[in-house]
Amino acid sequence: MSTMTVCIPSSQIRGCLDSPKKLISDFSFCSNSSAFFSFSRRFFSFSTSFSVLNRPLLKVNGSSTIGAPEGELEASFAGMVGANDLLIVGPGVLGRIVAEKWREEHPGCQIYGQTMTSDHHDELIRMGITPSMKGTQVSHKFPYVIFCAPPSRTPDYPGDVREATLNWNGEGSFLFTSSSAPYDCSDNGNCDEDSPVVPIGRSPRTDLLLKAEKVVLEAGDMNLNYKRNHLNLQYKADRGAHVYWLEKGISDVRPDHILNLIHYEDASSLSIAILKKKLRGRIFLGCDNHPLSRQEVMVLVDKSGKYGKKFGSFTGTKDPLGKKLNNSKTRAELGWDPKYPSFANFLGVSE
Template identity: 70%
Template sequence: MADNVHFTAIHFPKLLLFNPLGFFSFKSPKLFPVSHARIRLKSTPSSFMASQLQVSESATTEEFDHSSARTIGEHDLLIVGPGVLGRLVAEKWRQEHPGCQIFGQTVTTNHHDELIKLGIDPSLKWTEASHKFPYVIFCAPPYQSEDYPGDLRRAALSCDREGSFLFTSSSAPYDCNDNGECNEDSPVVPIGRSPRTDVLLKAENVVLEFGGCVLRLSALYKDGKGAHAYWLEKGVVDARPDHILNFIHYEDAASLSIAILKKKLKGRIFLGCDNHPLSRQEVMDLVNQSGKFGKKFEKFTSSDGPLGKRLNNSKTRQEIGWEPKYSSFAYFLENL
């Protein structure tokens, strides 16, 4: 390797290392801060490891694109927004596809070390890379974005034409607030009525235009996270107790997402829920009766506000061939 390396402009450390994640690192990092150098690879006929390296000053880390040398395999996965749900998707995907590469696109570098430990290769710019991915799932929430539909458009463009693209949306757009019945084909809130549903529906439309699929998820939860945990911590909540909620465990949302991705369907909308809707009061009664928590929920104090909806995703289950591990919130509590 050293026979074909030329150094200019700076004093270079004695040993250059190339690790499996595609980053360059140096034995003496203090002598060579990466934030002040641009590295360009020019392959030679001999081998990639005998590439010619040219180093120049006055460049930024934004110009250091470790993704350019990637070879994408047939089972590799890009996760845009690898949070709680995205990480579970990664874990289950790797179990089904040992040896695959899993990439994660984030808004900041704050959790990159955690993602690397989980076997997820993180970046701020995966969807701007020149290569395409066979599987792409978008799990990032809208509140972190200044242009949510634009983010979905870029993610869709990162999926190859024959690949599978899935957006995990919310069940909020269904136009029901009287605790009525609702399924995959129920009407949605018209654009212009609600800023919250507008951003989701516009994002969904981008996905569908690109031939991607949408998975509208009900309230996500797991041990220590979800509506029940929040209300339990507060003790007294200013909300009406008869509002109907629908749930899906994070693990089930991940398994359903994977099942849809593997189908490689185009332009479809699916629904994720456990088919056991509960009122807020029923949820917290189950929590109190379970004896699994160190404190008790006290009460809901309001009688005003909209009601909810009773979701049923039997159509999704039949078409995808999927059933949840946690068949209901009550079953989850029993198995804590």
């Protein structure tokens, strides 16, 4: 495989984040550069290092993809990684908000995003996130890693989690985000951080999550500083269960199933609060402590008047009930409270 590295003086970089193609066409080779760009037909990676920030140089080699499997790339790093640099495995909606908030708290840090495909790499670059594909080989590890990739896009979720733990250098925190599905409660009963989990073998869905958590636990036995963060139904104005049900109009699930909600911004701030702690083997819950039934959620949506559509009805009668989560222990230990204390508060209506 061939590799091309293009060096551009840092003076030519400012203002070019939104126009990488133009930057490539205008490049000039130099021998005294403080930034490196590497690209191939299917991969373009951006990173910049300004001497005024006293940051280590970053060099990413994008190997030619002619005759090479997708994702067969190698990243090498000159110098030491920054103390607050962050790797996001699965930089989707939550990961991107985490990146934005993390950079606000740690100006000058470098943020990396590992993805399954290169479909959204241009978007990540514009956000200041250096993208790479799953399987990229890197010559260093990261002080902070957050795993927020869903299990639906991979045939080996526990294996992906195991691979992510190997990218952590032990100096900051490793955070694995999951859901509340493993908690053994399906009768709309109460549940908190210490509630028992579903036994292995009962459900393929919970088996997958518990096996992934077991990978993290096993890594924890090797002094991995990790957190399990059970985030529940996340939402924002244009994304979430309420938007899905509005689009459907009628849904064949039972209306009295209890949901536990958390706004994406609050899921992000909670994740960052956990990342900044130096705790081991802990479980935290992410929710707003205002559980609602599906019916109550859609009543609030209609009451808000913020959506043009009206929801029809839930028609199911036999599907399982949910659980009522309480994360008071998480809040007390982390000193965290949500920006949106309830779904009704987010919508600006009374319950």
